Amino acid sequence: MGVKLEVCCEVRLDRSVTALSAAEKRAPLGAVLLVDDEPATMNAIRAMLSARSFKPICARSGGEAFEILEAQWSDIDCVLTDLYMAGISGMDLLVHVRQSWPDLPTIMLTGHGDVPSAVSAIRAGAFDFLVKPVNTDALAVAVGRGVEHHRLLSRNRYLEQRLVAAERFKGFVGNSAPMRQVFELVASVAATDATVLVLGESGTGKELVARSLHEHSQRATKSFVAINCGALTETLLESELFGHEKGAFTGADSRRRGLFEEASGGTIFLDEVGELSPSTQVRLLRVLQERHIRPVGSNQARPVDVRVIAATNRDLDLEVREKRFREDLYYRLNVVSIELPPLRSRGDDLLLLAHHLMAKHSGQLNKSVHRLAPEALEALRAYDWPGNVRELENAIERAVILTVADTIQREALPPQLRAGTPRTKVRPNSEMPFAEAKTRFERQYLEQILEESAGNLSLAARRAGMDRSNFRRLLDRHGVREAAGSDAETD
Numbered sequence: 001m002g003v004k005l006e007v008c009c010e011v012r013l014d015r016s017v018t019a020l021s022a023a024e025k026r027a028p029l030g031a032v033l034l035v036d037d038e039p040a041t042m043n044a045i046r047a048m049l050s051a052r053s054f055k056p057i058c059a060r061s062g063g064e065a066f067e068i069l070e071a072q073w074s075d076i077d078c079v080l081t082d083l084y085m086a087g088i089s090g091m092d093l094l095v096h097v098r099q100s101w102p103d104l105p106t107i108m109l110t111g112h113g114d115v116p117s118a119v120s121a122i123r124a125g126a127f128d129f130l131v132k133p134v135n136t137d138a139l140a141v142a143v144g145r146g147v148e149h150h151r152l153l154s155r156n157r158y159l160e161q162r163l164v165a166a167e168r169f170k171g172f173v174g175n176s177a178p179m180r181q182v183f184e185l186v187a188s189v190a191a192t193d194a195t196v197l198v199l200g201e202s203g204t205g206k207e208l209v210a211r212s213l214h215e216h217s218q219r220a221t222k223s224f225v226a227i228n229c230g231a232l233t234e235t236l237l238e239s240e241l242f243g244h245e246k247g248a249f250t251g252a253d254s255r256r257r258g259l260f261e262e263a264s265g266g267t268i269f270l271d272e273v274g275e276l277s278p279s280t281q282v283r284l285l286r287v288l289q290e291r292h293i294r295p296v297g298s299n300q301a302r303p304v305d306v307r308v309i310a311a312t313n314r315d316l317d318l319e320v321r322e323k324r325f326r327e328d329l330y331y332r333l334n335v336v337s338i339e340l341p342p343l344r345s346r347g348d349d350l351l352l353l354a355h356h357l358m359a360k361h362s363g364q365l366n367k368s369v370h371r372l373a374p375e376a377l378e379a380l381r382a383y384d385w386p387g388n389v390r391e392l393e394n395a396i397e398r399a400v401i402l403t404v405a406d407t408i409q410r411e412a413l414p415p416q417l418r419a420g421t422p423r424t425k426v427r428p429n430s431e432m433p434f435a436e437a438k439t440r441f442e443r444q445y446l447e448q449i450l451e452e453s454a455g456n457l458s459l460a461a462r463r464a465g466m467d468r469s470n471f472r473r474l475l476d477r478h479g480v481r482e483a484a485g486s487d488a489e490t491d
Contacts (some may be wrong), residue, residue, distance in 0.1 A: 030055070030078060030143075030144075030146075030147030030150070030151070031054070031055040031056075031076050031077050031078075032049055032054050032055065032056050032057065032076070032077065032079070032080050032143055032147070033057050033059060033065060033068060033069065033078070033079045033080065033081075034046060034049065034056045034057065034058050034059070034080050034081075035058075035059045035060075035061075035062065035064075035065040035079065035080070035081035035082060035085070035090070035093060036060070036081070036082040036085070036109070037060055037061055037082065037086055038082070039060075041082070041132070042058055042060070045080070045134075045139070048139065048140070049143065052140045052143075052144075054143060054147075057072070057076065061085060061086070061087055061088065062085055062087055062088025062089060062090070062092055062093045063087060063088050065079075065081065065088075066088070066096065069097070069100070069101070073100075073101055076104065077104075077146070077147040077150045077151065078104070078105050078106075078107065078127075078143055078147050078150060079093070079097055079104060079105070079107065080106075080107045080143060080146075081093050081094070081106065081109065082109050082110065083108050083110035083117060083121065084110060090108055090109075090110075090121075091120070091121065091124065093106070094106045094121065094124050094125065094126055095124060098124065102125075103150060103153040104150060105127035105128075105146035105147075105149050105150055106125070106126055106127055107126065107127055107128040107129070107130065107142055107143065107146055108121045108126045108128070108129045108130070109130055109131075109132055109134065110129075110131060110132065111131070111132040117129075127142075127146050127149065128142045128145070128146065130142060172205065172208060172212070173349070173352050173353050173356045174346060174349035174352060174353070175348075175349065175352065176341075176345075176346040178341035178345060178346060179341065179346060179349060182209070182338060182341075185336075186209060186212050186213060186216075186338065187216070189213065189336050189338070190212065190213045190215075190216035190217050191216065191217060191218065192217075193217075193218075193219075193307050194335045195288065195307070195308045195309070195332065195334075195335045195336070196210075196309045196310070196335070196336045196337070196338060197273075197309075197310050197311070197312075197316075197333045197334045197335075197336070197337045198210060198309065198310070198311040198312075198337075198338050198339075199311070199312065199313075199316075199337055199338070199339040199340065200339055200340030200341070200342070201313050201340075201342050201388055202313045202387065202388065202390070202464065202465030203388035203389055203391055203465055204340035204342060204343070204388045204389060205340060205388075205389055206271065206311040206313075206340060207226060207269065207271060207311070209311075209338055209340065210224075210226070210267070210269040210271075210309040210311065211224060211269075213267070213309055214266070214267040214269075214307075214309070217267070217307070219265060219267055219307055222263075222264075222265035222266030222267075223264075223265070223266035223267075224263070224266055224267050224269065225259045225262055225263040225269065226268075226269040226271060227240060227268075227269070227270060227271065228272050228467055228470075229270055229271060229272045229273050229275050229276050229280075230271075230272035230275030230466065230470045231467030231469065231470050234277045234279065235249060237276075237277075237280060238280055238283060238296055239252070239256065240258060240259055241258050241259055241260060241280075241283075241293075242258040242260060242283065242287075242294065242295050242296060243255070243256050243257045243258030243260075243261060243293070243295035243298075244256050244258075244295050244296035244297050244298075245295055245296065245297035245298045249296065249297070252296075252297070255295075256295075258293060260287065260293045260306055261293065261302065261304060263306045264305055264306055265305055265306070266306065266307070267306065267307045267308075267309060268306050268307070268309070269309045269311070270308065270309070270310040270311070272311070272313070273310040273311065273312050273333065274312035274313075274316060274319055275312075275470075276325075281326045281329050282326070284329060285326060285328060285329045285332060287304070288308065288329075288333075289332070291303060291304060291305070292304065308333070313465065316330050316334070342385070342388055343385040343388045343389055344385050350380060350381065350385075350392070351377070351380070353389060353392055354372060354380055354392065354396055357392065357393050357396040357397070358370065358372070358396055358399075358400060358408065361396060361400040362400055365400060365401065367400060367403070368406050369399075369400045369403045369405075369406055369407070370406055371406055371407040371408065372407070372408050373409045375409065375410040376399075376408050376409060376410045376412070376413060378410075379410050379413055379417045379418060380392075380395075380413075380417065382417075383417050387463055387465070390462075390465065391463065394414075394462075394463075395413055395414050395417060396408075398412070398414060399412040439478070442474070442478060443478045443480060446474065446475055446478055446480045447480055449463055450475075450480065457471065457475075
């Protein structure tokens with residue numbers, strides 16, 4: 001029996017299709033699952049959908065529609081089904097779709113234009129309800145609205161997931177491919193107890209990764225303890241990590257629990273693990289192997305239940321080859337590695353971060369700075385950011401402090417950004433032996449960062465991502481303080 005496509009009576013609730021605008025007739029493209037057990041009806045509607053630039057996917061029964069949905073649901077934008085069919089009815093199909101794919105709109109068709117059927121379908125979650133014989137424009141509009149509704153819901157769902165991801169990784173801002181890989185790796189590793197080694201240049205956010213791993217693990221309710229392994233002398237570091245007994249060394253007036261014990265049940269973050277001395281490396285290796293610690297001055301081992309996350313900006317592969325870092329400890333720490341990309345390789349993340357940090361510091365300083373002038377944006381883009389996100393935050397905080405209006409101008413940025421060219425990189429002679437080149441590089445780096453910090457040791461240490469006392473020891477080792485004339489100690 002053929003189907004006559006003509007103006008029909010309306011059964012949709014409070015909707016009218018008698019006056020269709022040109023915009024309404026230009027329905028968006030989309031894939032439509034057409035379900036009808038009458039071949040003539042299906043052929044007529046399929047031809048109409050194709051003529052209106054939709055992609056019809058046909059099912060001759062409710063059971064066949066189930067199979068198509070299970071296999072292709074992600075490609076379908078709308079379901080258009082007859083209400084009365086042999087076997088699985090259109091109402092059964094509607095209920096199944098609502099339960100399995102609640103965002104997928106279903107439009108009901110029937111030749112029985114009774115109000116109770118319309119009301120039942122709408123109450124069950126039907127997106128629309130039309131009566132055969134169907135007006136072509138009315139059907140096109142209904143399907144177009146269904147497709148548009150589905151795509152809008154899908155877009156909103158995507159944005160919600162992005163917001164959830166942003167909330168999960170507090171402190172991280174970015175949408176570049178390298179950062180998405182970091183987010184995915186953090187999400188997959190967090191729930192495990194695997195030891196993680198976080199790699200990356202200074203200022204890339206390694207501690208933020210460690211905290212995210214802890215906060216999304218089963219240990220989240222327990223302690224997160226962090227320590228900079230390069231900030232303390234060997235004796236003090238071992239005391240901090242493993243604890244000590246009374247009288248273990250000069251100044252040990254009482255017994256003290258170490259950070260491994262303080263973090264029991266939780267997570268310990270060993271920042272700058274590449275700075276560990278050989279003897280401390282041996283002790284840490286034993287802890288990782290045996291899950292026991294032995295306080296300084298004690299002969300008694302104590303069990304610890306703690307997850308270890310370590311971080312370094314050093315090339316530990318090179319450190320192992322140069323025999324400065326134990327190979328067995330390296331493999332114990334490097335069960336899973338997460339490498340953070342430098343800011344210069346994160347594309348438009350730079351601008352996202354700049355606006356995020358601008359809003360953050362404006363709020364903290366009770367100011368209303370919310371724009372970057374075009375010249376300021378150009379300066380941010382032109383710079384290579386050797387200090388990464390930490391350096392960017394310092395620059396934005398400084399600019400917010402100096403800005404009196406609502407827009408950061410180029411003049412409010414630090415001198416190295418206003419110069420219009422990236423900071424000159426230290427480049428030792430590649431023809432000299434590696435050890436000599438490394439020493440010269442370190443010395444030139446220290447001289448340069450001190451010069452750019454106007455001799456301020458605290459500022460220079462922060463820009464280098466180091467503790468002030470450790471930075472001062474490095475200066476003394478290279479004799480830089482006298483050479484650079486940088487005796488200033490004030491902040």
